[in-house]
Amino acid sequence: MTSALISAPDLADRLGQRDLRIVDASWHLDGRDARADFAGGHIPGAMFLDLDAVSDGDSPLPHTLPTPAAFAASAGVLGLSDRDCIVVYDTAGLFSAARVWWMLKIMGARDVRVLDGGLPAWTALDLPLETGVPDRPPFGLFSPRFDSEAVVGLEAVRGALDAGQQVIDARGAARFRGEAAEPRPGVRPGHMPGATNLPYAALLEPDGRLKRDAALEAAFTEAGIDLDRPVITTCGSGVTAAILTLGLHELGRPSRLYDGSWAEWGSPEGGPVVSGA
Numbered sequence: 401m402t403s404a405l406i407s408a409p410d411l412a413d414r415l416g417q418r419d420l421r422i423v424d425a426s427w428h429l430d431g432r433d434a435r436a437d438f439a440g441g442h443i444p445g446a447m448f449l450d451l452d453a454v455s456d457g458d459s460p461l462p463h464t465l466p467t468p469a470a471f472a473a474s475a476g477v478l479g480l481s482d483r484d485c486i487v488v489y490d491t492a493g494l495f496s497a498a499r500v501w502w503m504l505k506i507m508g509a510r511d512v513r514v515l516d517g518g519l520p521a522w523t524a525l526d527l528p529l530e531t532g533v534p535d536r537p538p539f540g541l542f543s544p545r546f547d548s549e550a551v552v553g554l555e556a557v558r559g560a561l562d563a564g565q566q567v568i569d570a571r572g573a574a575r576f577r578g579e580a581a582e583p584r585p586g587v588r589p590g591h592m593p594g595a596t597n598l599p600y601a602a603l604l605e606p607d608g609r610l611k612r613d614a615a616l617e618a619a620f621t622e623a624g625i626d627l628d629r630p631v632i633t634t635c636g637s638g639v640t641a642a643i644l645t646l647g648l649h650e651l652g653r654p655s656r657l658y659d660g661s662w663a664e665w666g667s668p669e670g671g672p673v674v675s676g677a
């Protein structure tokens with residue numbers, strides 16, 4: 401199994417290679433303007449991917465997957481080909497980059513990596529930054545090969561829970577227990593009956609890098625996850641669930657991601673909700 405992670409020094413050594421494409425996939429739940437942050441400083445050669453724009457515009461849910469054709473068109477505008485080596489990062493360390501890694505991967509990108517530790521790991525080494533908005537690159541030909549088995553919807557999650565399968569929720573403990581209000585209006589607090597809480601931050605080192613090997617495995621097993629059984633990941637809106645998916649990938653374990661996540665399940669028309677531990 402090839403790691404999906406790349407270190408800042410390794411990426412710096414590869415700058416300028418013809419098949420390398422770098423994507424700033426920063427997105428903030430609080431609405432902060434990630435595009436403005438990108439203009440203020442980004443890794444040389446990077447392009448900015450707007451997670452909200454590269455989504456299903458007809459869905460009432462936030463940034464759900466677009467069609468493969470629509471995704472391919474958006475990727476092409478950024479100069480991305482499914483044959484490129486694509487490195488994704490964000491300004492938080494590891495937050496929204498995992499979501500875009502997952503999107504690229506299930507849409508057919510052959511070699512997509514996540515910058516371990518994100519932009520903070522890059523700047524900590526005093527590596528160069530560019531400012532401003534780069535010129536649009538030549539259009540890239542992204543030929544999608546959608547892996548429909550990697551994503552699930554509400555009814556599939558309902559069936560998995562009824563069958564006693566593992567569903568892991570990456571939201572914080574207070575939100576999972578229903579003790580904190582959800583950030584999206586009209587979404588009920590609490591969690592799915594039978595789901596297990598594993599906040600995504602439990603997979604991260606203090607500097608934002610993903611834990612490795614035994615420490616990463618322990619994050620799952622200490623939460624009660626049996627790594628030999630099937631797993632569905634979920635969160636608030638499908639972003640941090642991808643961090644759990646990335647962690648499972650690094651352990652050589654497959655998983656499926658619930659794209660609608662709590663934004664759908666916790667809606668008035670969603671699934672059953674419970675509170676408490």
